[in-house]
Amino acid sequence: MTLNMKTALIAGSVVLVAAASTLAYAAGGGGTGDYKMEHKHWHFKGAFGTYDTAAAQRGYQVYREVCASCHQLKHLSFRHLGDKGAPFYDKNYPNPNDNPYVKNFAADWSIEDIDGETGDILERPGVPADKFPAIYPNEAAARAGNGGGLPPDLSVIVAARNGGADYIYNLLVAYNAKKPADIELTPGLYYNPVMDGGKISMAPPLSDELVEYADGTPATVEQMAADVTEFLAWSSDPKLEQRKATGLMAMLYLSILAILLWFSYKRVWKDVEH
Ligand code: HEC
Numbered sequence: 001m002t003l004n005m006k007t008a009l010i011a012g013s014v015v016l017v018a019a020a021s022t023l024a025y026a027a028g029g030g031g032t033g034d035y036k037m038e039h040k041h042w043h044f045k046g047a048f049g050t051y052d053t054a055a056a057q058r059g060y061q062v063y064r065e066v067c068a069s070c071h072q073l074k075h076l077s078f079r080h081l082g083d084k085g086a087p088f089y090d091k092n093y094p095n096p097n098d099n100p101y102v103k104n105f106a107a108d109w110s111i112e113d114i115d116g117e118t119g120d121i122l123e124r125p126g127v128p129a130d131k132f133p134a135i136y137p138n139e140a141a142a143r144a145g146n147g148g149g150l151p152p153d154l155s156v157i158v159a160a161r162n163g164g165a166d167y168i169y170n171l172l173v174a175y176n177a178k179k180p181a182d183i184e185l186t187p188g189l190y191y192n193p194v195m196d197g198g199k200i201s202m203a204p205p206l207s208d209e210l211v212e213y214a215d216g217t218p219a220t221v222e223q224m225a226a227d228v229t230e231f232l233a234w235s236s237d238p239k240l241e242q243r244k245a246t247g248l249m250a251m252l253y254l255s256i257l258a259i260l261l262w263f264s265y266k267r268v269w270k271d272v273e274h
Contacts, residue, residue: 035177035193037163037170040226044233048248050241051234056087058213059231062224064108065211067154070146070202072135075155076235078106079128085241087234097128106130147188149201158229158236165233170194172225175204 043052082096093099106126136142179191
């Protein structure tokens with residue numbers, strides 16, 4: 001075999017493998033029944049993508065008013081909401097502990113603490129340094145409150161689920177899909193074509209106008225689902241914007257270096273006969 005044929009064969013196989021894996025990926029997460037997964041255009045995708053701050057802020061409201069009665073955000077403290085790149089970052093308050101939004105959000109939660117003098121357990125309003133509190137005292141209580149189902153922690157859910165943001169968005173909007181006749185639901189289970197097997201123990205959490213957005217955005221199910229997903233995408237990957245900015249600087253640096261190297265190469269070899 002000549003070298004050229006070998007190269008062509010290798011290149012051919014690489015293209016085939018790449019095509020096959022793309023197809024396999026596209027086929028994944030199709031949903032049960034007739035449901036077609038909707039692929040949304042997320043603001044944070046792509047080399048220059050950043051979070052849509054307004055959407056993520058609305059998403060926090062949805063989380064707080066709807067999801068927080070069952071789901072914790074155990075990897076987050078309130079002050080993270082005001083970090084650089086976070087939904088409530090304000091350059092006037094580089095220290096998120098001073099950010100008035102963050103302080104208000106924290107104070108809106110009740111935190112279990114111990115009285116330093118008497119040792120009694122008490123409840124006090126949250127401060128920015130507090131973590132988002134647990135919703136249930138233990139797993140048994142969480143299951144008992146949810147018909148046997150266990151609401152997972154949501155802080156890294158977008159990273160944890162195959163399909164990421166599209167999966168979470170579709171899970172929240174897919175409850176209206178028509179149930180195939182062969183799927184049987186016992187009490188406490190709902191049809192959701194995005195779940196494996198089509199069954200979920202979470203009742204449909206969203207309905208139109210469930211929250212009232214301060215910025216006047218109409219609160220449709222799709223809007224709230226997209227907003228809370230944007231917020232949860234941020235909580236899963238709070239350093240995304242910083243990472244992309246660093247990557248961009250590295251590319252710029254390498255390009256300049258390459259140009260300089262090219263000129264010095266020309267100069268060093270200019271008197272040598274080729
Ligand atoms: C009344 C309680 C309750 C509320 C409110 C609620 N959930 Fe759930 N959620 C659950 C339970 C229970 C499960 C576990 C479902 C299962 O495993 O069958 C769950 C599961 C999930 C899952 C994981 C699905 C999977 O792939 O395993 C996601 C994501 C989720 N909920 C997001 C949300 C979001 C976002 C909100 C707010 C808009 C919300 N939930 C509101 C109870 C709730």
